[in-house]
Amino acid sequence: MFTGLVEEVGRMRSISRQGEAMKLTIGAEVVTRGVALGDSISVNGVCLTVTSYDAASFTADVMPETYRKSSLHLLKPGDSVNLERAMQAGARFGGHIVQGHVDGTGKVIARYVDANAIVFRIEPDTQEQLRYIIPKGSITIDGISLTVVEASNDHFTVSIIPHTLAGTALRLRQPGDTVNLESDIIGKYVDHLLHFRSGTQPAEKPQSKLTADYLTQHGFM
Structure with missing residues (x-):
């Protein structure tokens, strides 16, 4: 991990x-x-x-x-x-849980300055990946733990501080480049469990049922 x-x-x-x-x-x-x-x-x-x-x-x-x-x-x-x-037991947990099992890739479609930050707009290669990408949630891009700023039906954005940009290969990424994406594992497990309990498969449900009411009803909140 x-x-x-x-x-x-x-x-x-x-x-x-x-x-x-x-x-x-x-x-x-x-x-x-x-x-x-x-x-x-x-x-x-x-x-x-x-x-x-x-x-x-x-x-x-x-x-x-x-x-x-x-x-x-x-x-x-x-x-x-x-x-x-790999993370050592007892070490500081500064990012989020990252397995190193990428869900797929995405393409950088825009890069622009926002005050002291650089914003990347990324389009996942499959619609399925967007299922687990939510505003203010965690996303791993080329192994970097980042926070999602906005998410739409076909892309999402992340905002990166100068320290992170300077210390990673993300500083070299430009529009048109391909990056590895791994969504937050917690969301994937919860989604799978809910579909398992309801007797359906995720592929049969293009629209997620993950709402606050649904999580409360099934004992997650």
């Missing part, structure tokens, strides 16, 4: 591909401190397993499901990536 607080911006050293399988070697100095084989590291929001490492880099495999669901297949040697080690 991660918190969405990026520890370091790493750089892609090499990428090998075999169909929809990949092996990534990433240059890093912070997340490799104390690393061990089998450790989890979030790479642009995707939880990957360390298969080899040295003091200045680590290697991880990307399986076909991850290849298809994330933007990792778009990476090139030299690209910058957001990195975070």
